[in-house]
Amino acid sequence: FFSLLFHFYLLSLLNVDLRSYHWLQTMIFTVEEINRDPVLLPNFTLGYLAADTCLSEGSTLSTALSLVTGQEEAISGEHCARAPSVPVIIGDARSSASIVVADTLGIFGIPMVNAKIMARLLRFMGWSWVGVVCGDDAYGESSMQLLQQELEGSDVCMDYLGVISKSYTLSSIRQIVEKIQSSKAQVVAILAIGPDTEVLLREVVKQNVTNRQWIATPAWSTSSYIALWSGLSLGGTIGLAQPSIEIKGLSSYLTQLNPGEHPKEQLVQNVWEELFGCRFGEEILSGPPRPRCTGLEKMQIQAQETMSDGKYNVYKAVYAIANAIQDMLDCQPGKGPFKDGKCPDIKPINPEQFTTPVGELVYFDQNGEQPTSCDIINWHIGSDGKLKFVKNTFPSSPLLLNISVQVPVSVCSESCPSGTRKAVQKGRPVCCYDCIPCAAGEINNATDSTECTECPERFWSNTDRTECIPMIVEFLSFQDHMGIILSVLSVAGATLTGTVFIAFFHHRDTPLVRANNSELSFLLLLSLKLCFLCALAFIGRPAPWSCMLRHSLFGISFVVCLACVLCKTAVVLFAFRATLPGSNIMRYFGPAQQRAGIFVCTLVQVLICVLWLVLAPPLPTESAGVELGARVVLLCAVGSVIGFSLVLGYIGLLAAICFLLAFFARKLPDNFNEAKFITFSMLIFCAVWVAFVPAYVSSPGKYTVAVEVFAILASSYSLLLCIFAPKCYIILLRPERNTKKSMMVK
Incomplete structure (x- = not known):
C-alpha cells in the first residue's frame, strides 16, 4: 500500500488543553474514516505524525522543518520503519506559529x-x-495590519492600540487596562492568542471593568476556561469562531477514548489526569494530593461541556489532502492540467474542490484560499448567572445577528442631526467631528452629512435648517404697523395743511395775511399739502406707475415748496433794502417776478425728472439676501443713481439758499420777522435730509422706504409748523394783534 504522512500541531498549555487534544483526535478519526472508505483512495493508507508545539514559534518551525525533510526521530505505527518526509503540514492551531511556518515553507x-x-x-x-x-x-x-486595511476608508476609527508584550510586566498590563477604562471607546477588540488574552482579562476582572463590549478572535472566543473565571466582566462578549458542524460518529469516538484502550500512550494518560484531577501511578509529593485514576471516569460529561469549534476545520483539511491525492492519482498523462498535459507531482498537493461526507462543498480559489463562513459567538449571561455561548451564523449575505444583550454605543462623536453638518476636528481621526449648524439659506435633512444644500431661489431655510420654505414677500404696505403710522401722519399733515389754508383764506383781508404775501402763502400751503400726500405713494406694493410717480411727485412738490419759501425770504430781505433813499430794488420782486421765479425753479426739477423717467426710470425690483433672511423685499429701484442724486441735490441746493437768505434777514427790525421762522424751518429741513442719506443707505428691506417717507413727512411738518404756526396763533387766538399797527416798524 501507498503511505502518505502529514503533520498536525497540537496547541498545548503547561498542562493538557482539552480543545487541542480533541483536534488531534479529530484528525485521527478522519484518517481512519478515509482509510475505511472504499471509494476515496482505495488500496491506499494514510498515515500521520503529530507533534507538540509547546506554544513556541521556534519549536514549531524546527519541528516542521524536521518533518518535511524526514528527520523526525520518533514515530509509531505498524507499517512505518522510519520517519519519511511529510509533504503536507496541517497547523499550527495558533495563527502566529502558522504564519512563521507559512513564511518559511511558502505553502x-x-x-x-x-x-x-x-x-x-x-x-x-x-x-x-x-x-x-x-x-x-x-x-x-x-x-x-489586516484589520487596519479593512477599516481604511470606512467610518470606523481606532482610538488606541495596546500591545501585550511577551515579556510583559504587571504594570504594563495595568497601563493597558487603564487606557481601556479612560477611553471613550466602549468596544475593545483583542487580537491575541489565548495565553496573552488571559493575562489581560485577569487584570480586567480584577479591576472590575464591566462597561466594555469585548470582541474576541477565534483564539479565545469559545474558551470555556476563560468564561469560567471571568464572571460577569465579559458578559455580552461577541466573538468570531470557526463554524462548528456536527460530524457523524465523532462525538461517540471522542467519548469512548480512555487509557485502557491506549495503555502505551502517555498523552492519553495526561489528558485523563488533567480532566479528572487524578493520577496514574504513584502520588507526587509536591502539590495537593490527588486520587488514583481508575480509567472508568465519565468522559461523556466532559466532552459535552467542550464546544466543538475547530474540529470541522481539521476534518476538512484531512479530506482536502485525500481528495487532492485522489485527483493526482486519477490524472492521465497527456491530459494533465500543467504544460504539455503533464500530471502534477505527488509532492505539491493542491486540491481544487471536493465535497465532505457531511455534504459541504469545499473549494479553493486561485490564491489557494478557501472562502469560508464564520460563527458569531455571544457570551450570554444565563438565568443561573453563568456565561453561555450563543451561536449566530455569519453568512456571505448581509449580517443578521440576534445579540442577547443591549448593544452599547461606541462613537467618538455623537451623530449629527438634521440641520447640521459634520466638521472633522483638527488633528483627530475622521470619526471625531463637530456638528456645525447649516448657514442661513442652507438645509440638510439627513443625519451625519458633511455638506449642507443651498435653498433654491425665492426659498429660505426654516429655523431648524431641515427644509426650504417659500420666502415671505415683504413691502411697506398699508396693513403694516409702520405703514399705518406713516399713513396717519401723512393724512394728518395734509389735513392740518388744509385747515391752515382755510384759516388763511378766511382771514385773507387781515393785515397779517396780507403782510406775509398771501399769494405765496397759499401756493406754499398747496405745495405742502402735495408733499404730505406724496408720502402715500411710497406705501403699498410697488408697481411701475407708483415707482415713477412717487419720486417725481416728491421731487417736484418739494421744489415748488422751497421755491415759495425762497421767494418769501427774498421779498422780506430786499423789502428792507428798498426803504433806503434812492433804492428801486423792489421792482424786481413784484408778483409777476415771483411767479416767474417759482416757475423757473420748478421747471428745472421737471426737466430732471423727465430725463430720469425717460432714460432710466425707477421700476419695481426684488431684494433677497442673507442679511434679509427668509424674505423677498419688493422695492422700487432708483433706476439711475445720477437722476436720483440730481433730484435730491437740487432740493438741497434750494434749501441751502433759503437758509442763507433767511439767516441774513433774521435781525431785521420788524416786529413780526418771518425770516427767523424760515431760518429755523430750513435748519430742521436741512438736518433731516443730511441725516436721511446714511439712514437710507444702511436701512434694510422695507425700512429703506420708511426712512424716505419719514424724511418727507418730517421736513414737511417742519415747514408747516415753523412758518405757519406763529401766524395761526395770532389769527385764531390773538386777533387783537392782527392789526396794521402791529405789523409796522416801531
Missing part, C-alpha cells in the same frame, strides 16, 4: 477572513470608535 498565504468579518461586524453594529489590543507576535501584528 499558503495568510488568511484574511477574520479581519474582514470583524470589520463588517464593527460597521454593522454602528461602532465607529473602537480600541484594539493585540499580542506582540506575528499573529497580533498581521491581524492588526
Whole structure:
C-alpha cells in the first residue's frame, strides 16, 4: 500500500488543553474514516505524525522543518520503519506559529477572513470608535495590519492600540487596562492568542471593568476556561469562531477514548489526569494530593461541556489532502492540467474542490484560499448567572445577528442631526467631528452629512435648517404697523395743511395775511399739502406707475415748496433794502417776478425728472439676501443713481439758499420777522435730509422706504409748523394783534 504522512500541531498549555487534544483526535478519526472508505483512495493508507508545539514559534518551525525533510526521530505505527518526509503540514492551531511556518515553507498565504468579518461586524453594529489590543507576535501584528486595511476608508476609527508584550510586566498590563477604562471607546477588540488574552482579562476582572463590549478572535472566543473565571466582566462578549458542524460518529469516538484502550500512550494518560484531577501511578509529593485514576471516569460529561469549534476545520483539511491525492492519482498523462498535459507531482498537493461526507462543498480559489463562513459567538449571561455561548451564523449575505444583550454605543462623536453638518476636528481621526449648524439659506435633512444644500431661489431655510420654505414677500404696505403710522401722519399733515389754508383764506383781508404775501402763502400751503400726500405713494406694493410717480411727485412738490419759501425770504430781505433813499430794488420782486421765479425753479426739477423717467426710470425690483433672511423685499429701484442724486441735490441746493437768505434777514427790525421762522424751518429741513442719506443707505428691506417717507413727512411738518404756526396763533387766538399797527416798524 501507498503511505502518505502529514503533520498536525497540537496547541498545548503547561498542562493538557482539552480543545487541542480533541483536534488531534479529530484528525485521527478522519484518517481512519478515509482509510475505511472504499471509494476515496482505495488500496491506499494514510498515515500521520503529530507533534507538540509547546506554544513556541521556534519549536514549531524546527519541528516542521524536521518533518518535511524526514528527520523526525520518533514515530509509531505498524507499517512505518522510519520517519519519511511529510509533504503536507496541517497547523499550527495558533495563527502566529502558522504564519512563521507559512513564511518559511511558502505553502499558503495568510488568511484574511477574520479581519474582514470583524470589520463588517464593527460597521454593522454602528461602532465607529473602537480600541484594539493585540499580542506582540506575528499573529497580533498581521491581524492588526489586516484589520487596519479593512477599516481604511470606512467610518470606523481606532482610538488606541495596546500591545501585550511577551515579556510583559504587571504594570504594563495595568497601563493597558487603564487606557481601556479612560477611553471613550466602549468596544475593545483583542487580537491575541489565548495565553496573552488571559493575562489581560485577569487584570480586567480584577479591576472590575464591566462597561466594555469585548470582541474576541477565534483564539479565545469559545474558551470555556476563560468564561469560567471571568464572571460577569465579559458578559455580552461577541466573538468570531470557526463554524462548528456536527460530524457523524465523532462525538461517540471522542467519548469512548480512555487509557485502557491506549495503555502505551502517555498523552492519553495526561489528558485523563488533567480532566479528572487524578493520577496514574504513584502520588507526587509536591502539590495537593490527588486520587488514583481508575480509567472508568465519565468522559461523556466532559466532552459535552467542550464546544466543538475547530474540529470541522481539521476534518476538512484531512479530506482536502485525500481528495487532492485522489485527483493526482486519477490524472492521465497527456491530459494533465500543467504544460504539455503533464500530471502534477505527488509532492505539491493542491486540491481544487471536493465535497465532505457531511455534504459541504469545499473549494479553493486561485490564491489557494478557501472562502469560508464564520460563527458569531455571544457570551450570554444565563438565568443561573453563568456565561453561555450563543451561536449566530455569519453568512456571505448581509449580517443578521440576534445579540442577547443591549448593544452599547461606541462613537467618538455623537451623530449629527438634521440641520447640521459634520466638521472633522483638527488633528483627530475622521470619526471625531463637530456638528456645525447649516448657514442661513442652507438645509440638510439627513443625519451625519458633511455638506449642507443651498435653498433654491425665492426659498429660505426654516429655523431648524431641515427644509426650504417659500420666502415671505415683504413691502411697506398699508396693513403694516409702520405703514399705518406713516399713513396717519401723512393724512394728518395734509389735513392740518388744509385747515391752515382755510384759516388763511378766511382771514385773507387781515393785515397779517396780507403782510406775509398771501399769494405765496397759499401756493406754499398747496405745495405742502402735495408733499404730505406724496408720502402715500411710497406705501403699498410697488408697481411701475407708483415707482415713477412717487419720486417725481416728491421731487417736484418739494421744489415748488422751497421755491415759495425762497421767494418769501427774498421779498422780506430786499423789502428792507428798498426803504433806503434812492433804492428801486423792489421792482424786481413784484408778483409777476415771483411767479416767474417759482416757475423757473420748478421747471428745472421737471426737466430732471423727465430725463430720469425717460432714460432710466425707477421700476419695481426684488431684494433677497442673507442679511434679509427668509424674505423677498419688493422695492422700487432708483433706476439711475445720477437722476436720483440730481433730484435730491437740487432740493438741497434750494434749501441751502433759503437758509442763507433767511439767516441774513433774521435781525431785521420788524416786529413780526418771518425770516427767523424760515431760518429755523430750513435748519430742521436741512438736518433731516443730511441725516436721511446714511439712514437710507444702511436701512434694510422695507425700512429703506420708511426712512424716505419719514424724511418727507418730517421736513414737511417742519415747514408747516415753523412758518405757519406763529401766524395761526395770532389769527385764531390773538386777533387783537392782527392789526396794521402791529405789523409796522416801531
